[in-house]
Amino acid sequence: MGEACPGRAGAVLYVVDVSVHAWHPPVPGIAEVFHARFTAHAYPAHVHDTWTLMVLDGGRVDFALERERHGVGVPRAGASDTVILLPPGVAHDGRTVTEAGFRKRVLYLDGDVLAPALTGAAVGSPLLRDAVLRERVHGLHLLLGEAASAHEGPTAERLEAESRLAFIAQRLRERLTGRQPEPYVPPGAGLGVRLRELLDARLVEGITLAEATAVLGHVHPTHLIRVFRQAYGLPPHAYLTGRRIEAARRLLLAGMAPAEVAGAAGFYDQAHLTRHFRRHVGTTPARFARSGRAG
Template sequence: MGESLYHHLDWLHGIELFEAAFSTQTFSKHAHEGFAIGAIAEGVGGYLCRGETMALPTGSLSLMNPEEPHTGYAATPWLRYNMLYASEAAICSVLQLRSLRGFSTVAPKDRGRAISKGLSALASALHAQKSRDWHLRVEEAVYDVLSQSFVRYGNAHLPPTGREPRAISTLKERIFAGVAVGEDLSLSSLAEGVGLSASYLIRATRRQTGLTPHGLVLWARIEQAHRLLLREIPAAEAAYMAGFYDQSHMIRQYRRHYGVTPGAVIRHS
């Protein structure tokens, strides 16, 4: 059934992710120094908070403000959830906000399961440490969870993005050049290279291209792998040279992009 894991992101303001999986674990009344953002992935969780006993079925969110006392337990034989912990300073830094209003609702329904998916994506990213651009992928996943949570449930207003054609063009050039030489790209270096904040860069890139910076990096790696395969470089070697975790990772991404596996590409001369 899996085991509980606790991730501490030392380089990213000490933000943490708890992958909880248990049946008998209980938590006595306690509080967290920072915000806690969680989503029930399987089973039903329960706790006492704000004088009310609550049951949180699969698909529910748990949104705790700092220093909010609560208990916690599994209300079903098996419970699995993901919970992100972050200080107000960390969140303001990631989202480029001056302050936070906090959450008014403790256990809202996760509309469209957006935050559940975001937390799952973060957990998946944290288990892919051997892949290049790992920090970039994790940073974007954290940004996604925080921005969705505070815009939807914390009355946060992120600065609007304008069109940034020059910055996005420079970003693409920087990414393709970095991929070509095997560079491990980070969000901070990409943002610094175009003179934008990391938060703004993610939103502006998505608005103009439909992809995040990590999405552009992945696209560049797929194109690099395609060129190598056309030169009859073996698939395993092409995957490594293009910066993929392994051959199977490259094949999955290649198929999503081209609609076929590398083995189905016929080179005519």
């Protein structure tokens, strides 16, 4: 069954979150494992502080990265050999394309798993067609899933998982190094960067536009918003919400109750958290937390 929730312009978007499963494995370098199937879902533009390494097991997905749209799907006959890699700090969204939706498995990798210098190559070519790489990612997912289902301790299978991740990272570096895409230049010093640093520092308590403009030198509010959007591809409020959702995911997987997570991550209350969590993750905070405990 689907859950009805309002979409843009009064449309109703049905989010089917069967088989949503997320957990934090005791493996250095992996911030989160996320498995899900959606028949109709649209992620708003957001950023991660992790590398997003994704494989599709069925269906098609469409996404924008650095304002350029990409699409990928799994053939009706046979498996896909494509791996999707999205770099940290770069805005992206995502949405279903067909009524069948899509099934995906994601590894959120810590920012230091790959060098920041590879960001440009990943932005230029986020779709990596590489059967060897996909098989390595698939194998790591199987191992992590078996360990989670068996409720194994922190050291069980850890060495093997670390080894598999090392070979995945090596393959990614080999695929990305030497490519000559359009150079990606991260925003340098300026109002946009200063506002982002301010938002990161005030993640929980938040900040008003008037406070931000005063701290940053009494600049005009609309100018500040335009500069930030030009630098990061989304408005300040959307950036802040996305970062709060990331914080909430980690707290939920660490075992904190949704009602407590709401305040700890900067949301007004649990209802406020739930509303934004549905949009960004496709399920409720409680179900997300239970999926991690269920194994």
